[in-house]
Amino acid sequence: MSSIGTRLFDRIFQRRIREGVRAALTAYTETDATFAIGSRPGEAPFDRCAPDRSEILRQALEAWRVNPLARRIVGLTSQYVVGGGINYSCPHAPTAAFLRAFWEHPLNRMAVRVYEWCDELTRSGNLFLLLSTDAAGMSYLRPVPSAQVKTIHSRTNDLDQELAYEMYPDLDCTCDPPTWPAYDACKDDLTDGSFPTVMLHYAVNRPVGAQWGESDLAPVLRWLSRYAAWLEDRARLNRFRTAFLYIVRARFTSEAERRARQSALNAAPPSPGSILVADESETWEALHPRLESDDAGEDGLALKKMLAAGAGIPMHFLAEPEGSTRTTAEAAGGPTYRHFEQRQRFFLWMLGDVLRAVVNRRARVDCRVSRRAEITLHGADISARDNVSLAMAASNIASVVRDARDRGLIDDAEYLRLLYRFCGESVNIEEMLERGRAAGTRKPAPRGRVMPQPVKIDLETGEEKGGALE
Numbered sequence: 001m002s003s004i005g006t007r008l009f010d011r012i013f014q015r016r017i018r019e020g021v022r023a024a025l026t027a028y029t030e031t032d033a034t035f036a037i038g039s040r041p042g043e044a045p046f047d048r049c050a051p052d053r054s055e056i057l058r059q060a061l062e063a064w065r066v067n068p069l070a071r072r073i074v075g076l077t078s079q080y081v082v083g084g085g086i087n088y089s090c091p092h093a094p095t096a097a098f099l100r101a102f103w104e105h106p107l108n109r110m111a112v113r114v115y116e117w118c119d120e121l122t123r124s125g126n127l128f129l130l131l132s133t134d135a136a137g138m139s140y141l142r143p144v145p146s147a148q149v150k151t152i153h154s155r156t157n158d159l160d161q162e163l164a165y166e167m168y169p170d171l172d173c174t175c176d177p178p179t180w181p182a183y184d185a186c187k188d189d190l191t192d193g194s195f196p197t198v199m200l201h202y203a204v205n206r207p208v209g210a211q212w213g214e215s216d217l218a219p220v221l222r223w224l225s226r227y228a229a230w231l232e233d234r235a236r237l238n239r240f241r242t243a244f245l246y247i248v249r250a251r252f253t254s255e256a257e258r259r260a261r262q263s264a265l266n267a268a269p270p271s272p273g274s275i276l277v278a279d280e281s282e283t284w285e286a287l288h289p290r291l292e293s294d295d296a297g298e299d300g301l302a303l304k305k306m307l308a309a310g311a312g313i314p315m316h317f318l319a320e321p322e323g324s325t326r327t328t329a330e331a332a333g334g335p336t337y338r339h340f341e342q343r344q345r346f347f348l349w350m351l352g353d354v355l356r357a358v359v360n361r362r363a364r365v366d367c368r369v370s371r372r373a374e375i376t377l378h379g380a381d382i383s384a385r386d387n388v389s390l391a392m393a394a395s396n397i398a399s400v401v402r403d404a405r406d407r408g409l410i411d412d413a414e415y416l417r418l419l420y421r422f423c424g425e426s427v428n429i430e431e432m433l434e435r436g437r438a439a440g441t442r443k444p445a446p447r448g449r450v451m452p453q454p455v456k457i458d459l460e461t462g463e464e465k466g467g468a469l470e
Contacts, residue, residue: 083380
């Protein structure tokens with residue numbers, strides 16, 4: 001082949017190579033449609049990104065450990081939601097006996113663990129419970145930190161139907177991280193003579209379309225950090241508030257004389273309370289920092305109000321009285337009590353769901369235990385003053401609705417509805433009427449003269465006013 005043909009062949013070959021490389025690069029060019037592919041695999045679109053979620057969980061746990069306000073916010077929720085403890089009841093005797101054995105088992109100790117569970121639910125917004133069951137049907141529950149859960153796998157058409165939970169790998173372990181299956185009451189059964197270990201997940205503050213809950217501390221983490229930094233700066237400044245420097249003014253003939261006088265004073269500085277004697281040529285002044293404490297107090301109060309608003313609790317819950325009257329404090333606590341009541345309802349439902357899962361597994365091996373037995377959980381009163389107010393309201397309305405019933409203006413169902421409404425209880429009226437008919441009729445007690453209340457009681461606060469109520 002001639003030299004001209006060789007050069008032509010090389011050009012054609014190089015051009016083909018460039019065209020192939022250009023085509024390959026064009027095929028793999030990043031576009032707006034492919035930029036986000038693979039960035040959030042297996043996550044709901046309205047959840048936080050995994051690194052962001054892990055950082056929030058880490059900061060919430062760290063704040064709970066070192067910040068008194070964060071510890072107080074979490075503790076307040078558990079004190080009101082769990083209160084004096086959680087009680088349960090079951091009319092089916094064998095099922096109730098098993099529930100008692102499960103609740104008091106040394107490896108469960110539910111009476112104590114419910115406080116830890118409520119703290120974790122408030123601190124992280126999620127509660128992952130690992131459920132394991134022995135061959136006898138006794139179940140054991142262990143909470144798993146939310147920071148150890150990597151991904152929640154669910155059905156493609158429904159995020160609420162969770163299938164499995166993938167864990168993060170341990171740093172000291174080279175084996176593959178475990179993936180725990182979600183509890184499914186329809187498919188849960190004995191496998192090779194034993195129950196598989198499953199996981200239950202409960203979440204609060206969860207946005208619609210998300211799988212993960214949000215911590216109660218998440219909105220206030222930034223303000224907790226700012227308030228702690230502000231308070232530390234004020235404490236550091238006040239530490240040196242009493243420190244001062246002496247400035248000695250005098251006429252010196254030379255620099256050497258000034259240095260000699262300064263060296264003499266530094267060698268024997270005056271102690272507090274001592275008397276200084278100087279001639280007319282020497283003047284002593286004290287230089288000390290000037291702190292505007294009034295302005296700083298307003299700044300700290302503003303930061304604390306942001307914390308209280310984010311946590312949903314009044315200022316007097318954080319050792320900061322808002323007003324000079326007790327009525328103001330009581331009125332400010334109303335929305336907070338409602339929030340705690342809503343959280344208590346969720347917590348009781350969660351415990352009921354856990355107990356039903358435990359009973360379902362026991363019923364597989366013990367025919368005396370019924371899976372259809374009704375399990376009812378009862379929590380402590382959110383506010384003790386509500387009892388006094390409700391008792392007074394029910395006492396005042398009872399005579400009114402009784403007279404209306406005697407005159408035929410309302411029926412028995414409406415009478416019970418009004419009475420229980422003023423008692424603050426929600427009941428099934430028809431069921432109550434059936435139970436009343438089954439109990440039989442009794443001769444009503446004769447009505448006596450209505451005695452006045454021994455003291456006046458404020459219906460808003462439940463406190464005594466003093467003096468008899470005529």
